[in-house]
Amino acid sequence: MDYFLELFFGGLTRGSIYALIALGYTMVYGIIELINFAHGEIYMIGAFTGLIVAGVLTALGFPEASILVIALICAVIWSASYGYTVEKIGYKPLRGAQRLSPLISAIGMSIFLQNYVMLAQTPDFLPFPALTPQFDFMKPYSAVMNSSELVIVVATIAVCVGLTLFIKYTKLGKAMRATAQNRKMAMLVGVNVDMVISATFVIGSSLAAVGGVLIASHIGQINYFIGFIAGIKAFTAAVLGGIGSIPGAMLGALVLGLTEAFATGYVSSDYEDVFAFCLLVLILIFRPAGIMGKEKTQKV
């Protein structure tokens, strides 16, 4: 039973991280129908920024508790800036181009950012300091779940609730939904579409940065390559839930996280990534609209 629970909470943690990244994919796809291939890299940059800031603060002798908060804030600020810049350089000039052009540009961005971080920092794994505090009340449950997992799950829930409320009730959130439904119409009724698209990238990137810092601190090491696999898996989660749908991305991430945890726990850990890819391939073939997505018929 303990093993099952351990796997369950492990899966929940994974799922939470996937959700934080998947939201960025789904929001961008919802608005400009682009698979933002570079999104995984934004997550990786978030983790690196967190590590660098934490390193500087530790060297300067800041108190433990404040480091996590400041590192998170800095990671969010810089990841958001990267997300914004990537959109301005790589995608904005391609509005209205053929469908494949922005996707290829996104792949180029992804390659560029990975190598940029590799060259500027290091090609090796870097140890990431454990930033999350160890709660005493979690001690009795340490066999199945530890403090940093709790922090990740709670933070993810908070972020998801916040995002849902934001999309539902704020002016910008409404503008985003309008743009996602019909960009031309939104433009005609006075929505600043360029601003909405930028905001989408900024928000998506911020969420990814939160995920990056939390998971890095949980696992304890990062390198420039972590964004690739995490990105693909989060994308799988987004598709699983129905790309373009925000609750779908959360649900899909949860399903994927748990599937992976149980499959590696009970079947084989060698094929961890194979499970995720197989799931992705199967969903796209048999239910391309995902769990919560709707199949669109193209008007002729």
Next chain:
Amino acid sequence: MSNPVLNVKAVDKDFGGIRALDDVDLVVHQKEIVALIGPNGAGKTTFFNCITGIYAPTSGDVLVDPKATGDPVRVNGKKPNKVTELGMARTFQNIRLFPSMTALENVMIGTHCRTKSAVFGAITRCKATRNEEQAVIDRSYELLKLVGLDQYVNETSANMPYGKQRRLEIARALATDPFLLLLDEPAAGMNPQETHDLEKLIVDLRDRFDIAIMLIEHDMKMVMSMSDRIYVLDYGRMIADGTPREVAENPAVIKAYLGESDDD
């Protein structure tokens, strides 16, 4: 009366909650020119999409019988390319040419389902392939000439004027060797002179190839003068059909059009 080449029985089409076609019946006979009219949003294009396999009808039968032998084939749910192979070719309301291909190539695409050279032939360029290729080129050129586009042969289709693009779509559809040609608003955006020329062309095509033609059109003058029979669709229901004269005098049609204050 001979057997119909197209026989549509009780076709419905739902989009989510909207019923775009409701119990629609329609027949087309050999060498007929049939018009389908109705106010905007009546479901005319949807009807074309349903019979050509772009959409699958929710219920009902679409039966085609190219040779009018009385032994029809049911085409519901068949893929569009199968329907075209059977001999129904169409044009689109909002032009869908292959923009970066030349006019000639656009028409050559139409001959695809009537030719068969494959990878082996393409690579070896054997005699059969060469002959077939030349025949395709020549026929495509003839068709372009027929619709009056000979000066645009090597022009990429995106660079052609709008009216010419509509004609090119007709040539491309003809290249598939249809028994029934479906034209979705062929005169849209044309001036009276162009419309008049187009009308002559359509009648000429019918006589030359002995095919049936069905067209959706808002230009009543054109519809009244050239069609053998007219069907009227309103809110997805077929409210009237008959000769131009009968339809023009039908109170339901007058009401539908006056209520909508559409075309003359």
Next chain:
Amino acid sequence: MNNTLNETGHQGALRLLLSAGCHSIPHALRKSAMVAAWFAFLTFPILVIKVNTIENTVAWRWENMLAIAVATFFGSYVWRWLLARKEIKRDEAKRESVAERLLTKVQSHPILKLAGLAAIAIPAVLYPQVFDLYQTNIMVSCLVFIVLGLGLNIVVGLAGLLDLGYVAFYAVGAYAYALCNLHWGIGFWTMLPLGAALGTIMGVILGFPVLRLRGDYLAIVTLGFGEIIRLVLENWGDVTKGPSGISNIARPEFFGMKLTIAQSTMYMYYIMLGLLVLTIFCVSRLQHSRIGRAWLALREDEIACQAMGIDKVKTKLLAFALGATWAGMAGVVFAARTTFINPASFTFWESAMILSIVVIGGMGSIRGVIAGAIILILVPEYLREFSEFRMLLFGAIMVMVMVFRPQGLISAKRKIYTYKGTSEAGSGQ
């Protein structure tokens, strides 16, 4: 845009460069300064600070910030200038560049064409005689990538299917040869056609379920397939020997003779050259055939294409399988050339590299793909110092090509058909 654009001559061009995309030179200066400041901020943590989390030391590399600020200040000028130029030359971009026009002229003239062909063929044949082993080896790898590029070009360039897992078929060919050679001693020449056939079969098997998907989903699914194949190769140790790979794969034999390494490299070169000529021949013929036209039409408008009687799935499958055929063949050659293979040679980055060759060279254009492969493979080889910047540059170039020249270096050209009974026939235009 603005009035400076209408000026001609050097002065106009210079002013255009200085004030590109802005209404005055001070405005442009301000804009560039802002861009520089933004990038200095953006790259600050990653480029300037380097922490050592174990010893708790921090290194500050301020010189990097200066470099970035200066580079982006000038870079932003070039960027805006290129954007403005693209705007002005919107119509011209669709037409051919001067070099392309020249090439077309040469091609349409029989004697010039022959001379041109000879000018390419003679150096190509003499190459291994003139240059040393090292150079020949580099050239062989370049030829392999040209063949791979041309194969992927069928899928991406002609049929418009974005395949991000192309390397999977390459791996299949390479592993098939390695394993068959290891277990049953099957030779290179037997395996070459078998590898091609295996590629085709794999293409059909993988393609059949996925080709109904929309364009961008297809990209991700193929990427997934590519990774699955690599992970299986890595983890299925009993058969594939896992990450350590398979070594001592036989080189091709020359009529039963064993060759020295130098001879065998030269031999490999000629085999690849032959394969390349065959590939170019096949691809160019396919491109201008009934099937090639169908691919192109499918790329432009799927619905219209189906309505014209083209079977979407079948046509796509054909492109996918043909692309895989060439990858399978190239895989056999790769295994025979290196005599050692492991899963690390078949990562996503290989797929991305082949894709960049096609995209940067010019999708759908054979000459473009060849140019792309030569630039992307040879240039980094000769700029060894830059080799670690190679992938960085690839990424940047992919983005820039998409933004400024989506048709690639050399764009595909429409064939002019000759029809009977007219005087305008021929290669006019």
